[in-house]
Amino acid sequence: MSDVSDEVLAARLQGGDHHALALLMERYTRKLLQYGARLLPREPDIDDLVQDIFITVYRNIQDFDPTRRFSPWIYRIAHNIFVDTIRRRHKESVRFFEFDRLIPHPVYHDPTPQEKEDAEMRVLVQKGLEHLTPAYREIIDLYYFENFSYREIADILHVPIGTVGIRLARAREALKSHIPEREINQE
Amino acid sequence: MNEHNDNRIAHDIQENVLRKVEEGTVRSHSRAFFMVRFVGTITVAVLAFLLSTFVVSFIFFSIHESGEQFLLGFGGAGVLTFFELFPWTSFIIDIALLVLLEWLLQGFKLGYRVSLVVIFVGIFGGSALLGFLINLTPLHTTLLGLANKGELPIVGSVYESIRDCHASQGVFRGSIIALAPGQITLTHQDSDRDGDDGTWTVVLPPGSGPFSLGERVYVFGPLVDGRIEAQGVEPLPTDQF
Numbered sequence: 001m002s003d004v005s006d007e008v009l010a011a012r013l014q015g016g017d018h019h020a021l022a023l024l025m026e027r028y029t030r031k032l033l034q035y036g037a038r039l040l041p042r043e044p045d046i047d048d049l050v051q052d053i054f055i056t057v058y059r060n061i062q063d064f065d066p067t068r069r070f071s072p073w074i075y076r077i078a079h080n081i082f083v084d085t086i087r088r089r090h091k092e093s094v095r096f097f098e099f100d101r102l103i104p105h106p107v108y109h110d111p112t113p114q115e116k117e118d119a120e121m122r123v124l125v126q127k128g129l130e131h132l133t134p135a136y137r138e139i140i141d142l143y144y145f146e147n148f149s150y151r152e153i154a155d156i157l158h159v160p161i162g163t164v165g166i167r168l169a170r171a172r173e174a175l176k177s178h179i180p181e182r183e184i185n186q187e
Numbered sequence: 188m189n190e191h192n193d194n195r196i197a198h199d200i201q202e203n204v205l206r207k208v209e210e211g212t213v214r215s216h217s218r219a220f221f222m223v224r225f226v227g228t229i230t231v232a233v234l235a236f237l238l239s240t241f242v243v244s245f246i247f248f249s250i251h252e253s254g255e256q257f258l259l260g261f262g263g264a265g266v267l268t269f270f271e272l273f274p275w276t277s278f279i280i281d282i283a284l285l286v287l288l289e290w291l292l293q294g295f296k297l298g299y300r301v302s303l304v305v306i307f308v309g310i311f312g313g314s315a316l317l318g319f320l321i322n323l324t325p326l327h328t329t330l331l332g333l334a335n336k337g338e339l340p341i342v343g344s345v346y347e348s349i350r351d352c353h354a355s356q357g358v359f360r361g362s363i364i365a366l367a368p369g370q371i372t373l374t375h376q377d378s379d380r381d382g383d384d385g386t387w388t389v390v391l392p393p394g395s396g397p398f399s400l401g402e403r404v405y406v407f408g409p410l411v412d413g414r415i416e417a418q419g420v421e422p423l424p425t426d427q428f
Binding site: 158163 | 201209217
């Protein structure tokens, strides 16, 4: 069953196959636990939240379109649950109004060569992620750890693609401002 | 978390969810549920847009019908009075409807893939254009007629407010009953609920007119000792009160 796509499993779940749910959970539990741990580093009950994500997936599975990719869909649900949790339980502020969604932005591409940037980003992310706001932590996580495209991140966060680009660029800058250059080069 | 602990947590999560599903304590919503929700959202969005369009058309109508568009040509004081008399309540209701519409659209790709300003300007522009076109139809004139006869429930008073007296802001409407060099005598006797009835001498600003007896005019200027020192006078269309 490992070669069966997420979308096929989701379609089987829509048909009432609970074994498909077990397989989907097998594939996504650890990923979502890590996503939650990075987004809510001080939350002790990430496992309860991940459980809520799967329950929400099951409740809403008929709303999923199997012709589209499953992973952005489940991450959209995870995003909503994690952000709600930050708003309810944590003192960390999450803006109800996102100013970077206000005006159109061109899709921003960092001119730094990808390979160098990836090595540099690994250091930055390991050392500096906790210093970022939840919005910046999340976009870094979705792009660098979950490997989603700009378009998929736009669908997960419900923001324009240009906003993904600008938010990612600002998150990188915020990371770099927290970690001195010499610490990056030492690694 | 070590590897063993991770595995145990993941296993517990999966067991708990599957148990709830198997026991039936968690149920999946049907396709019909999502269809109804989708249709409901679209219906509310369409209603919000139509209502917004109606409100915008009412704003155009009330400005035209009250003659207050003339204020924009009466200098700085006229422009200030125009904004003072602008139907702000209707405008705020319209903005609230557009914000609701924008919020509803955020659930759709079309709504969130475009920046908030662009989508707001788009729906505001569409609503304003349609509102202007509705303003050209006899819809509001008919509703005003019903309001005047007391046959328009709920929004009747809103239509009647178009006729409100604004003498304190220096706005007068009426028929010319006497002409003299540099001045006219204006009267307004519609015996309606507002207090705009009266007869005034209007000192005309240089370059205004010529006017004729019986002509209906819109006058802007302060009332001092029964005389209006007009800063602007414009003839009203014959279909206006």
